[in-house]
Amino acid sequence: MEVKTYLITGGAGFIGSHLADALLTAGHRVLVLDDLSTGSRRNLAHLDQHANFECVIDSVLNRARLAELIGRADAVFHLAAAVGVRLIVESPVRTIETNVKGTEIVLELASTAGTPVLITSSSEVYGKGARVPFREDDDLVLGNTKTGRWSYACSKALDEFLALAYVREKHLPAIVVRLFNTAGPRQTGQYGMVLPTFVRQALAGRPITVYGDGTQRRCFGYVGDVVGALLQLIDCREAIGGVFNIGSDEEVTIGELASRVKALTGSASEIVRIPYEQAWDEQFEDMQRRIPDLTRIRDLIGFRPVTRLTEIITRVIEHEQRLG
Ligand code: UDP
Numbered sequence: 347m348e349v350k351t352y353l354i355t356g357g358a359g360f361i362g363s364h365l366a367d368a369l370l371t372a373g374h375r376v377l378v379l380d381d382l383s384t385g386s387r388r389n390l391a392h393l394d395q396h397a398n399f400e401c402v403i404d405s406v407l408n409r410a411r412l413a414e415l416i417g418r419a420d421a422v423f424h425l426a427a428a429v430g431v432r433l434i435v436e437s438p439v440r441t442i443e444t445n446v447k448g449t450e451i452v453l454e455l456a457s458t459a460g461t462p463v464l465i466t467s468s469s470e471v472y473g474k475g476a477r478v479p480f481r482e483d484d485d486l487v488l489g490n491t492k493t494g495r496w497s498y499a500c501s502k503a504l505d506e507f508l509a510l511a512y513v514r515e516k517h518l519p520a521i522v523v524r525l526f527n528t529a530g531p532r533q534t535g536q537y538g539m540v541l542p543t544f545v546r547q548a549l550a551g552r553p554i555t556v557y558g559d560g561t562q563r564r565c566f567g568y569v570g571d572v573v574g575a576l577l578q579l580i581d582c583r584e585a586i587g588g589v590f591n592i593g594s595d596e597e598v599t600i601g602e603l604a605s606r607v608k609a610l611t612g613s614a615s616e617i618v619r620i621p622y623e624q625a626w627d628e629q630f631e632d633m634q635r636r637i638p639d640l641t642r643i644r645d646l647i648g649f650r651p652v653t654r655l656t657e658i659i660t661r662v663i664e665h666e667q668r669l670g
Pocket of ligand 1: 431527538539540541555558
């Protein structure tokens with residue numbers, strides 16, 4: 347196997363740190379760039395002594411630093427972004443700037459260096475599209491510009507446009523992935539993510555907070571499955587210029603998720619319904635259903651999500667119990 351050097355922007359985050367683990371396990375070298383805005387040094391602490399690992403704490407908006415790191419890399423996984431509905435709604439300027447400017451700089455520098463790059467977009471770009479499952483060629487259905495949430499969808503859509511423009515115009519080998527709800531150990535509930543939030547509430551015996559009526563549905567992909575797909579895609583020539591959904595297509599209602607977390611933790615927590623107006627300050631729009639159509643990535647690399655929801659919940663519980 348050829349040993350390569352990969353740069354992971356946002357590598358101290360939940361998904362980035364698992365990606366670093368997988369690349370190092372496969373024998374590669376890993377450079378991480380992270381400003382620790384939402385990522386955590388703790389996610390990488392176990393790698394500090396690893397000979398093939400290096401972590402730089404800085405922003406992707408630091409062009410000189412990024413240029414130096416891209417110059418040392420054989421390929422880039424661009425994961426650095428504002429993430430989490432709570433953060434997006436509360437800090438829209440930061441969301442738009444990080445997501446748009448950051449990706450702009452990554453693409454520009456990767457293009458100058460001729461370095462392949464994988465851009466992580468999000469299922470948020472499908473917006474409130476009602477026809478499920480979502481296919482990559484579907485229209486994007488976004489709401490008005492006063493609702494903070496759509497700025498995130500729009501910023502990610504712009505990242506996609508720019509990446510695909512670089513492929514066409516500058517022949518940059520770029521790949522776009524749309525990550526659906528991803529879950530697993532190390533994900534923090536701090537920015538709104540539902541599964542770690544429910545697990546922490548259940549373990550602490552606090553009420554489990556289901557927003558709305560709990561009939562909204564999601565599919566949770568296991569971070570290990572998602573990372574496996576990212577590794578395969580970056581090595582796949584046919585993936586260049588493509589957009590790929592990644593996630594799981596096993597659906598669950600949020601109400602049912604709360605019940606399962608309660609049962610699997612053996613918690614005495616009460617499950618409470620919180621109206622959206624109470625959970626969010628501003629006018630808030632939630633998505634009712636979000637299922638990925640995984641045909642494209644399955645046809646290209648044979649991807650199938652293998653980790654079932656119960657297993658994912660169990661691993662998150664074990665992780666949170668270890669943290670104490
Ligand atoms: N949610 C909830 N309680 C919480 C946090 C989230 O009921 O404490 C709901 C949220 O309204 C949404 C779903 O769980 O319907 C998934 O939320 P998350 O922020 O994890 O991801 P999203 O799919 O909204 O990006």
